[in-house]
Amino acid sequence: MIKVKVSLRPIVSKINLPTVMKTTILPGDSIERLFLATQVGEIFYIGNGVIRTFLDIRPRIIKLGVSSGGYDERGLLGLAFHPEFYYNGLFYLHYSVAGTQGPGALPGAFESFKPNPCDSRTLNLKWINREIQYDHIDTVEEWTLQSNGQPQKRRTLLNIRRPFLNHNGVNSLNFSPETGKLVLTTGDGGSGYDPFNLSQDEMEIAGKIIEIDVVKNTFIDSPPVVTRFNELPVPIQETLTVIAKGVRNIPGISFQRFYNQYIKYVGIVGQDLVESIFSFIHYKPIPVTQLIQAFLMNSEPDQEGIINFGWRGWEGAFPTSIITGCSANPALDEKTIAYYDEAVKTSVQRLQPLTSYFHKDPRTDKFGATALTGVQPYMGNGIPDLTGNVVFTDLARAKESQLPVRGVLAYTRVRTDCKLNDFSVIETDYNFGPQSAYYVSLGTNLNQSRLYLGVYGSMKVTDFNLGTVFEIVP
Secondary structure, three states, X not given: OOOEEEEEEEEEEXXXXXXXXXXXXXXXXXXXXXXXEXXXXXXXXXXXXXXXXXXXXXXXXXXXXXXXXXXXXXXXXXXXXXXXXXXXXXXXXXXXXXXXXXXXXOOOOOOOOOOOOOOHHHHOOOOOOOXXXXXXXXXXXXXXXXXXXXXXXXXXXXEEEEOOOOOOOOOOEEEOOOOOOEEEEOOOOOOOOOOOOHHHOOOEOOXXXXXXXXXXXXXXXXXXXXXXXXXXXXXXXXXXXXXXXXXXXXXXXXXXXXXXXXXXXXEEOOOOOXXXXXXXXXXXXXXXXXXXXXXXXXXXXXXXXXXXXXXXXXXXXXXXXXXXXXXXXXXXXXXXEOOHHHHHHHOOXXXXXXXXXXXXXXXXXXXXXXXXXXXXXXXXXXXXHHOOOEEEEEOOOOOOOOOOOEOEEEEEOOOXXXXXXXXXXXXXXXXXXXXXXXXXXXXXXXXXXXXXXXXXXXXXXXXXXXXXXXXEEO
């Protein structure tokens, strides 16, 4: 693959951690403006070089970073504009709700769980007492931009109880240009290794890609707080279809026009081995009502068309493994398959990744991964070597000795033969100086001809105003 070099042009700096970057045209306006959502609950837009506040929901957001030393994966995670936003002013938010802090679903630190292949109890844990043993509540809401220019909440679409503070997804709301539906991408609920195997359970909302038909009005203003599809009122069930399961954590879904159809790209954040990007064109979403019917009749739902990314039995193209240091030889690691039976069971049902990149990679032209933070197709002509390719970002290059921290930009080609593909690092010339630069998000404009990179100077959401948004330019 060609070595690509780009420049980073700062658009706005000293903002809080940017979770979503996308453009839209405001009602009555004539130009596309860049909108930025921050994890703490602000939404800004940029017009004529001036940054303006569109909406500030900080009081609605859960108190971030308190229980985890400043690090957090909750907050304002999703922002999507209705395809007809210019005419109807509708937009959608996904965030973690203030005042909903719970004790968590398991004792101990949020990432402390590890299965023990020699102890079957750790392989078959159940999430019990969900009404009290949970971490927080996430909500998905419909808002409208009123004629006086003030946004106002219209209705709540979903209230979801989450077991842990991590793996809630990010850039989690996007409209499908194929179906016109709102797509919600949820992570597996968190901790490590998906302790309750929520991602493979058809009834669980966690670990899925879900379409919401926002045209249907359920006439339910405040839906109940749920964790499973069968706990939802029927009118809400009827608005939902499931595209995919087996999700660990996910920075959204993106769509690339390919003749008269769309390629869908999904990045799945890995556990200890590998980060993966998947692509698919054909799928058959299953109505939630159908899933519930099969569940009630104790029969297998027809899953022929549903996409399965394989988690928790598989991490990318590998059976999910636990890594322990070899006591006799510290230079080597021992890798044990964590959930062998599940890996066997899901091996033929799962989708293979388009490309994977590794936490440890001996190849000199690659890098050690930390966490995938964005995947976007690039359809512009400004950077010809990237045209038609898929760009992705990793939070930080895993070279512990090297400070300050730097994120990574890379790209992979689209393959029409669906074979596994390699990737190539994109070189940037920007000098961040002595400050850390975590690459926390990747965004694009409406026709995917521009790419935006969100960078943060800290891993902690409680370190404020360390964010910069760049445009990636030739």
